[in-house]
Amino acid sequence: MRPVLPTGLVTWGVVAIARRLTTDTTPQVADALVEGGVHAFEITLNEPVVGALRAIESVAARGSGLDIGAGTVLSIEAARLAVDAGATFIVMPHTDPELVAWAAQRGIPTLPGAFTPSEILAAWRAGAAAVKLFPASVAGPAFVRECLGPFPEIPLVPSGGVTVQSAGDFIRAGAVAVGVGSWLIGDAAPAGVTARARQIVGAVAEARAAISR
Numbered sequence: 001m002r003p004v005l006p007t008g009l010v011t012w013g014v015v016a017i018a019r020r021l022t023t024d025t026t027p028q029v030a031d032a033l034v035e036g037g038v039h040a041f042e043i044t045l046n047e048p049v050v051g052a053l054r055a056i057e058s059v060a061a062r063g064s065g066l067d068i069g070a071g072t073v074l075s076i077e078a079a080r081l082a083v084d085a086g087a088t089f090i091v092m093p094h095t096d097p098e099l100v101a102w103a104a105q106r107g108i109p110t111l112p113g114a115f116t117p118s119e120i121l122a123a124w125r126a127g128a129a130a131v132k133l134f135p136a137s138v139a140g141p142a143f144v145r146e147c148l149g150p151f152p153e154i155p156l157v158p159s160g161g162v163t164v165q166s167a168g169d170f171i172r173a174g175a176v177a178v179g180v181g182s183w184l185i186g187d188a189a190p191a192g193v194t195a196r197a198r199q200i201v202g203a204v205a206e207a208r209a210a211i212s213r
Helices: 007-012 025-035 049-060 076-085 097-105 117-126 141-147 164-173 190-212
Strands: 014-018 040-044 067-071 089-091 131-133 156-158 178-180
Touching: 007 014, 007 040, 007 067, 014 025, 014 190, 025 040, 025 049, 025 190, 040 049, 040 089, 049 067, 049 076, 067 076, 076 089, 076 097, 097 117, 117 131, 131 141, 141 156, 141 164, 156 178, 164 178, 164 190, 178 190
Parallel strands: 014 040, 014 178, 040 067, 067 089, 131 156
Antiparallel strands: none
């Protein structure tokens, strides 16, 4: 049975992506995201991985109302460590069918990265909950629209270079959500994170409303 996408991601349509946050800073950013309406938070496993795992633990232990994911997961062992730390979904920059299948067998939703129709289909067939279109700024919204022609059942989450200016275009093209990193997190100051979170959530909501009209 295919794992389902996290509720916070599906409902609000935004995944916040943070790299190299400290364990002191991460909880503050998490609170700022929730205040701004973002309810899915991907913390990437960049070196040192131990620090990233502690950051995941620091947010997961708070019960902050966020779906906590681990990003830049490159191996099954890294996925296992992330889940043990409290991650409830796994994100990759690439398509690794073995890793996706490992997670699917354990009910863990994954968003493997893909940039071609072949990679998108391979990720989906392996058991992905959705496919991360990466880098989205290179592919563009038109790629999402065209891919959903042959693959209407595959949820796409564009990530990489997405901003408030482009998020709505991706949603109108058919994306189920967008992953937003440096534009949203910025310097990790809570007030700025909250303000930008409100902007991006508003852009997604506006685009979804336009589709339903």
